[in-house]
Amino acid sequence: MGLNVDLYANRAWGKSTLDNTLKASYAYQNNQTQGLRKTADFFDWYTKFGHSLNEKKTLSLAAIFNIRSQFTNGYDYALTPRRRVSGFFAPANILLTLGLDWKPNKHFSLFFSPFAGKWIVVSNDPYSYSTTPPPPGQRPLAALYGVDPVKKVDAQIGAFASANFNKELVKNVTYTSRLDLYSNYKHNPQNIDMFWTNSFGFKVNKWLTMSYLLNLAYDDDLIPEGRTSPTMQFLGTFGVGVSGKF
Numbered sequence: 001m002g003l004n005v006d007l008y009a010n011r012a013w014g015k016s017t018l019d020n021t022l023k024a025s026y027a028y029q030n031n032q033t034q035g036l037r038k039t040a041d042f043f044d045w046y047t048k049f050g051h052s053l054n055e056k057k058t059l060s061l062a063a064i065f066n067i068r069s070q071f072t073n074g075y076d077y078a079l080t081p082r083r084r085v086s087g088f089f090a091p092a093n094i095l096l097t098l099g100l101d102w103k104p105n106k107h108f109s110l111f112f113s114p115f116a117g118k119w120i121v122v123s124n125d126p127y128s129y130s131t132t133p134p135p136p137g138q139r140p141l142a143a144l145y146g147v148d149p150v151k152k153v154d155a156q157i158g159a160f161a162s163a164n165f166n167k168e169l170v171k172n173v174t175y176t177s178r179l180d181l182y183s184n185y186k187h188n189p190q191n192i193d194m195f196w197t198n199s200f201g202f203k204v205n206k207w208l209t210m211s212y213l214l215n216l217a218y219d220d221d222l223i224p225e226g227r228t229s230p231t232m233q234f235l236g237t238f239g240v241g242v243s244g245k246f
Contacts, residue, residue, distance in 0.1 A: 002027020002040055004213055004239045006176075006199060015052040017060070021045070021178075023197065025213060025237055026071055037077070040237050041070040042215070044197065046178070048111070050101050062101035062111055064162065066180075068093045068195070084141075089123040091145045093195075095182075097160050107167040116160035118182060120221065122147045146187075146221025154221070158184040172203040184220070191220040191230075213237045 002025065009020040027040040045067050050060035074086035099113025122142040140149040147154045165177045175198070182193040195217050202210040215235040222230055 001029070002237060002239070004211060004237055004241065006211075015057070017048075017050045017052075019048045019050075021047075023199075023213075024071075025235070027237060034077075038072065038074065040235055041072060041074065042068065042235070043071065044068045048101070058103055060101045060103070061098070063098045064095065064111060064113075064160075066093075066095040085144060089121055090141065091147070092119075092121040092123070094119040094121065095160065099160070107165060109164045111160075111162040111164075113160045116158055116182065118156040118158065118160075118184070120145055120147050120154040120156070122149075122152050144222065145219075156184045156186055158182055158186070158189065174201040174203070175199070176201070188220055192218075193220055194218045207242050209241055211239050211241065213239075 005022070005024040007020075007022040011018045022043070022045050024043040025040045026038070028036060028038040030036045045065075047065045048062055050062035053059045053061060069089050069092035070086060071088060073084050075082045076085045095116060095118045097113040097116035099111055099116070101109055101111045103109040122145055142149040142152060145154075159182070161181045163177075163179045165175070168174045177198045178196070180195040183189045183191075184193070196215070198214045198216075200212045204210060213236065215233075217233045217235075218230060220230050
């Protein structure tokens with residue numbers, strides 16, 4: 001059982017635009033062998049303000065603010081006792097940048113900035129989410145995300161690009177996608193962090209919709225417990241719900 005939310009609030013006036021997107025997903029399952037466990041948990045708030053630099057409004061000076069995190073605790077059930085390895089703002093990815101936004105048509109835009117600020121926050125206990133410090137051989141929680149356990153925040157500077165696409169592919173079938181790429185100048189700039197969200201909406205009638213959400217993420221600083229290198233993360237969810245405009 002779960003809930004997916006896609007909210008959009010956009011405005012245009014004169015040469016300026018303000019686009020806001022909030023995507024959130026939370027789901028869990030309960031079975032006899034594993035009990036209650038969550039299967040999806042994230043929220044992603046993305047805001048872009050742009051001011052057109054030409055008459056055709058295809059090129060803009062733009063600023064982006066983005067924050068991604070999760071709502072509740074996540075656990076590593078392979079450990080005994082289980083260890084809490086994530087929580088609200090643990091970690092949180094925060095990005096703030098100014099750059100150029102190219103929009104050749106109403107369906108596609110491409111943003112680029114050579115200097116983008118990014119912060120990885122692990123705001124909770126840096127050692128463990130159990131009642132004791134991590135056993136020998138286990139790393140502090142913050143270290144799982146490349147963050148100094150004492151500072152709890154990793155401040156980065158790097159290049160950032162964001163491609164957005166939104167179009168009705170065929171009647172009543174809409175595809176929305178955003179691909180974010182980030183290169184950290186301070187650590188392995190050749191290894192590109194990626195966040196890619198894809199959403200397919202199937203309109204059944206005026207109010208009823210079906211949707212499929214697929215998220216892919218790669219962070220070069222995120223090395224899960226028991227592994228020696230970063231891995232790609234996948235999240236796919238299917239839902240039935242309502243849609244409307246206000």
